[in-house]
Amino acid sequence: MATFSFELYPPRSAAAECALYASLDHLVAAGPEFISVTYGANGSSRDSSLGVLRHLLETDVKPMAHLTCVGSTYADASRVIRQFLDAGITSFLALRGDPPAGVAEGDSFLGDLGSAGELVQLIHHVQEERAPFSQVEVPGFPGARSIHSGEKVTIAVAAFPNGHPRSRSVSQDLDTLLAKEAAGANLAITQLFFHAEEYLRFVDQARAAGVTMRILPGIMPVLGAQRLRRIVELTGESMPIDLLRQLEAADDPGAQQRVGVEHAAALSSAVLAGGAPGLHLYTFNQHEAVLAVLRGAGLLTNVKENA
Numbered sequence: 037m038a039t040f041s042f043e044l045y046p047p048r049s050a051a052a053e054c055a056l057y058a059s060l061d062h063l064v065a066a067g068p069e070f071i072s073v074t075y076g077a078n079g080s081s082r083d084s085s086l087g088v089l090r091h092l093l094e095t096d097v098k099p100m101a102h103l104t105c106v107g108s109t110y111a112d113a114s115r116v117i118r119q120f121l122d123a124g125i126t127s128f129l130a131l132r133g134d135p136p137a138g139v140a141e142g143d144s145f146l147g148d149l150g151s152a153g154e155l156v157q158l159i160h161h162v163q164e165e166r167a168p169f170s171q172v173e174v175p176g177f178p179g180a181r182s183i184h185s186g187e188k189v190t191i192a193v194a195a196f197p198n199g200h201p202r203s204r205s206v207s208q209d210l211d212t213l214l215a216k217e218a219a220g221a222n223l224a225i226t227q228l229f230f231h232a233e234e235y236l237r238f239v240d241q242a243r244a245a246g247v248t249m250r251i252l253p254g255i256m257p258v259l260g261a262q263r264l265r266r267i268v269e270l271t272g273e274s275m276p277i278d279l280l281r282q283l284e285a286a287d288d289p290g291a292q293q294r295v296g297v298e299h300a301a302a303l304s305s306a307v308l309a310g311g312a313p314g315l316h317l318y319t320f321n322q323h324e325a326v327l328a329v330l331r332g333a334g335l336l337t338n339v340k341e342n343a
């Protein structure tokens with residue numbers, strides 16, 4: 037059965053926090069595999085991200101912490117990883133992160149870790165150092181314990197079906213993804229994309245290059261033309277003219293939202309039909325649209341449908 041998961045960002049005000057936790061109840065009730073929480077560049081959202089992750093630890097859903105390393109020393113990055121592990125987080129999305137606006141690679145200190153792959157290695161290293169082994173009671177032998185190697189953490193990484201804006205070629209993106217798996221990543225989540233064939237072609241190329249981990253497609257219901265323009269600007273993706281025209285032709289916000297949800301549901305159905313192992317949905321901290329997408333793609337059961 038295909039899985040689904042959600043992405044949230046840490047709230048920036050008390051009102052946004054209330055709204056997030058109301059939506060979170062619905063997202064948790066839907067039964068996702070995990071919920072990930074973004075991390076501001078240079079650690080700017082560390083405490084607020086950790087706040088949402090701690091809240092998730094009290095639910096039945098596994099939290100996944102995004103972490104970025106650009107601008108950090110090894111010591112800083114290790115300290116943050118330890119802080120998250122101490123809080124009970126065992127699942128990470130390891131990212132390089134973007135240099136501050138206007139700073140080019142090589143211009144100034146961009147940190148000790150040059151790529152997401154190095155952060156993957158560091159997370160494993162810190163975890164192993166912290167808990168090299170665990171002891172488990174032996175049933176039937178009171179007081180006896182067997183020794184097991186330490187708990188392995190889940191480490192996801194980003195993948196870019198249409199190429200990362202700074203990448204020189206598709207093969208560079210595939211090499212980077214393969215290097216991240218070799219470093220110990222066990223899940224990939226893609227940047228958003230607007231046409232199913234972009235994801236499906238990328239997965240074929242990644243498999244041919246030797247990548248074996250699951251590659252979850254990142255799906256974002258885009259609920260307005262203005263938002264679509266902003267997303268394209270931020271991600272460097274090509275403008276999906278077909279979707280833009282449909283959003284512009286919709287008369288009111290309600291009609292625009294229907295267009296966005298239907299587009300994301302059709303995209304989800306197409307990638308699932310093409311073999312995607314699940315969906316990772318970008319929520320914008322709201323539950324209605326992503327749950328409608330899951331319903332459209334047939335991934336919510338009757339019980340969960342009332343969430």
Ligand code: FAD
Nearest residue numbers: 074075077102131132133151152194200202203209212227
């Ligand atoms: P890497 O894997 O190290 O590199 C990514 C790609 O860039 C590679 O394909 C590589 O070929 C190319 N590349 C990198 N450096 C160079 C270079 N110097 N020259 C040429 N090519 C280069 N950002 C945040 O700040 N916080 C978040 O929470 C966050 N969450 C994200 C979640 C997902 C699912 C995705 C897809 C992105 C997210 N980002 C987030 C954005 C991410 O930090 C940026 O895309 C960043 O530019 C690259 O990070 P990475 O981990 O992919 O880096």
